[in-house]
Amino acid sequence: MAPPPSTAVSPIVSLLVRILTFVCLLISVIIILITNTYTQSSDFGDVKTKFTDFRAYRYLLGAIVIGLAYTLFQTALTIFLVSTGNRIGGDGMLQLDFYGDKVISYVLATGAAASFGMTQDLKTLVDRSDSGVDKFLSKADAATSLCLLGFLFAAISSIFSAFSLPKRA
Amino acid sequence: MAPPPSTAVSPIVSLLVRILTFVCLLISVIIILITNTYTQSSDFGDVKTKFTDFRAYRYLLGAIVIGLAYTLFQTALTIFLVSTGNRIGGDGMLQLDFYGDKVISYVLATGAAASFGMTQDLKTLVDRSDSGVDKFLSKADAATSLCLLGFLFAAISSIFSAFSLPKRA
Numbered sequence: 001m002a003p004p005p006s007t008a009v010s011p012i013v014s015l016l017v018r019i020l021t022f023v024c025l026l027i028s029v030i031i032i033l034i035t036n037t038y039t040q041s042s043d044f045g046d047v048k049t050k051f052t053d054f055r056a057y058r059y060l061l062g063a064i065v066i067g068l069a070y071t072l073f074q075t076a077l078t079i080f081l082v083s084t085g086n087r088i089g090g091d092g093m094l095q096l097d098f099y100g101d102k103v104i105s106y107v108l109a110t111g112a113a114a115s116f117g118m119t120q121d122l123k124t125l126v127d128r129s130d131s132g133v134d135k136f137l138s139k140a141d142a143a144t145s146l147c148l149l150g151f152l153f154a155a156i157s158s159i160f161s162a163f164s165l166p167k168r169a
Numbered sequence: 170m171a172p173p174p175s176t177a178v179s180p181i182v183s184l185l186v187r188i189l190t191f192v193c194l195l196i197s198v199i200i201i202l203i204t205n206t207y208t209q210s211s212d213f214g215d216v217k218t219k220f221t222d223f224r225a226y227r228y229l230l231g232a233i234v235i236g237l238a239y240t241l242f243q244t245a246l247t248i249f250l251v252s253t254g255n256r257i258g259g260d261g262m263l264q265l266d267f268y269g270d271k272v273i274s275y276v277l278a279t280g281a282a283a284s285f286g287m288t289q290d291l292k293t294l295v296d297r298s299d300s301g302v303d304k305f306l307s308k309a310d311a312a313t314s315l316c317l318l319g320f321l322f323a324a325i326s327s328i329f330s331a332f333s334l335p336k337r338a
Contacts, residue, residue: 112279113283
């Protein structure tokens with residue numbers, strides 16, 4: 001008897017979700033890296049506040065970078081699967097997908113949550129009449145929202161990889 | 170041909186993990202609800218800071234309460250399964266377990282992350298020489314750590330319920 005097909009979800013759908021994850025995370029990291037500093041004039045000269053001055057935002061950045069690396073790796077594997085019909089690594093790889101997707105989706109979820117919590121409470125603590133502060137926080141919100149969206153796609157990938165698990169019982 | 174057994178993991182192990190999740194979350198919620206206020210004397214009288222004054226901590230509390238309710242429900246179902254050998258709801262319930270466990274583990278992960286991020290950055294922002302503030306933050310850390318531990322057990326439950334999924338392909 002031939003073994004049952006090893007994927008319950010079409011590789012094309014799986015690939016699409018991976019690409020969406022990657023795009024969300026990429027835009028998010030671009031927002032953080034390129035644009036997010038805030039300079040405030042004070043009596044002691046200009047004080048520059050960077051996104052990475054906050055631990056929660058540093059964690060967000062770390063989570064996104066890890067997510068990007070993993071998603072790029074999985075996207076490459078899925079493109080190989082779609083184009084050749086062969087899965088690199090066979091059933092062992094399905095286990096790796098399952099645990100990898102799970103861990104990465106948790107990493108992205110916690111990154112978005114830490115950053116979102118920070119931004120919400122900063123909004124109540126700082127003077128938002130200063131348009132620079134407001135812009136800084138808006139960009140933090142944008143980066144966080146994109147990470148959250150990336151997490152949702154990663155969670156969908158994680159559901160797909162659970163469906164594809166070889167039956168153990 | 171008889172259908173394959175519907176659970177890849179022993180119900181006893183599954184029950185144990187649910188109980189551990191429940192205990193962690195219960196202690197965490199007790200720490201938050203009973204003990205965590207902080208009173209500071211000022212020129213305008215006493216200023217009372219409550220755990221729930223912070224949005225990130227409110228989210229933590231909400232996540233834990235949702236986690237507790239869900240875990241209690243699942244523990245009851247698992248006790249029924251262990252004692253009678255019958256699963257309430259059959260295969261449809263396995264799907265519900267899978268999605269439920271997944272969502273709840275994300276809820277707990279984000280709760281812990283939001284709260285942890287908040288506490289870490291508060292530590293850098295506030296005056297920690299005041300022992301009251303320090304105690305407040307230590308208790309926040311304790312509640313967060315227990316939520317994180319609860320999340321880890323919930324994630325294990327989520328892995329178990331993925332193994333138990335009926336094979337779709």
